Amino acid sequence: MAGGRNREWIRKKMTAAAAGGSLRVRALSTALRQRRRRLPRVDLLRFFYESIVFRLLWVLESIIVLARLCFFFLRFGFRL
Structure with missing residues (x-):
């Protein structure tokens, strides 16, 4: 359940970044995307x-x- 809420939160932030163009939100979504690419936790x-x-x-x-x-x-x- 937490993964779904997390994805929804990221989606809202990405739409806000596209609409407003906020640098901080873009940096946050980029950091989250890079974190997902890492090896899965054991x-x-x-x-x-x-x-x-x-x-x-x-x-x-x-x-x-x-x-x-x-x-x-x-x-x-x-x-x-």
Whole structure:
């Protein structure tokens, strides 16, 4: 929602700049346009969440593999 209001505000400022020709408003809209061209922000919370989930799944998979090995050795003995 905030993005829509922000765009509407920029549109109003751009129309005001076209009508009045104010240098300050043109500089503001140019700065906003340059800010949009930069690389997108990385959501740190999502990054940490994905990292934690990855580690948890890795540990869970390790436990399952270890449990299967223990079951195999207990069921069939240590002779191969």
